[in-house]
Amino acid sequence: MEFYQYEETNNIRRAVNWIVQTAVVISLAWFCVFAYGTGAVNTGQSMQPVIGNGEVSLQDRILYHFKNPARYDVIVFRSRDGKNNIKRIIGLPGETVQIKDGKVLIDGKVPEGRESVAVPVSIAGLASEPVKLTQNEYFVLGDNRDASEDSRFESVGNIKREQIAGKLWVRISPVIRFGLIR
Numbered sequence: 001m002e003f004y005q006y007e008e009t010n011n012i013r014r015a016v017n018w019i020v021q022t023a024v025v026i027s028l029a030w031f032c033v034f035a036y037g038t039g040a041v042n043t044g045q046s047m048q049p050v051i052g053n054g055e056v057s058l059q060d061r062i063l064y065h066f067k068n069p070a071r072y073d074v075i076v077f078r079s080r081d082g083k084n085n086i087k088r089i090i091g092l093p094g095e096t097v098q099i100k101d102g103k104v105l106i107d108g109k110v111p112e113g114r115e116s117v118a119v120p121v122s123i124a125g126l127a128s129e130p131v132k133l134t135q136n137e138y139f140v141l142g143d144n145r146d147a148s149e150d151s152r153f154e155s156v157g158n159i160k161r162e163q164i165a166g167k168l169w170v171r172i173s174p175v176i177r178f179g180l181i182r
Contacts, residue, residue, distance in 0.1 A: 036060055040076045040168060042086050046142030046149065050074065050181060051086060056173035057181060059166035069138060069161075071111065074168045074181050077140070077159050086168065087150050091139025093161075097131045099124035099152070104141070121145045125152030136161045 040059050042051045051057060051074070059076050069075060073089045090104060090111075091097035098105045102120040104127075122145065131151075133139060137158040142148025150156055168181045 036062070036169070038166065039172070040084060040086060040166075045147040046144050047074070047086055047088075048144045048147075050143050051168070051171065052177075055171055055177065057086075057168045057171045060169050061166040063167050064164060069164060069167070072113070075140070075159075076165045076168060077163045078165060079156060079163075084165065085156070087140035087142055087148070087159075089138050090141050091131070091133050091137075091151075091158075093133055093135045093137055095133050095139075097127055097133065097139045097151075098129065099127040119143065119145050121152075123152065126154065126157070127152050131158070133158060138164070 036058060038059050038061055039056050042053060042055050042057070045053055069089055069092075071089055071092055074086065075089060076084050076086055079085050091106060095106050096108070098108075099121050102122065103110055104121060121141075127139075131139060137160055139151045140156075140159050141150045141152070151158055170180055171177055
């Protein structure tokens with residue numbers, strides 16, 4: 001009789017152990033997909049050559065809960081009309097952005113460290129005059145400046161922190177262009 005009870009207890013433990021392990025794996029998988037696996041489809045030519053029209057990238061939705069967006073991050077944000085847009089952060093909170101003589105100026109100087117900001121800008125739009133960003137605003141531009149509707153235009157304007165949905169980190173489609181987004 002004792003042997004039978006021991007075997008039954010052992011089987012119950014195995015079943016409970018299996019259920020717990022399965023629940024942990026499913027929870028971890030769900031978290032990874034939620035945090036790092038939300039797809040974003042680029043519409044239009046505004047981010048070429050980094051991201052082409054119709055290309056799918058994954059966004060990190062957790063990162064900006066722990067740190068602030070940085071200059072040159074490629075982000076997904078919700079525009080005023082509720083659509084998701086993909087652009088590159090150029091101006092940070094508290095800075096002044098201006099486009100003068102085809103160059104992007106941050107606090108009166110051309111920022112260092114990235115060739116994407118050195119792309120000539122033919123239309124300055126709202127940034128033809130200095131644009132002072134508040135402590136909650138970002139100035140975004142598309143990498144293909146002549147085909148981008150971005151912070152230079154009234155329809156987009158400065159992006160508030162709460163509009164930012166996440167940072168793009170890897171392109172997954174088309175497979176031939178699979179890779180990290182910089």
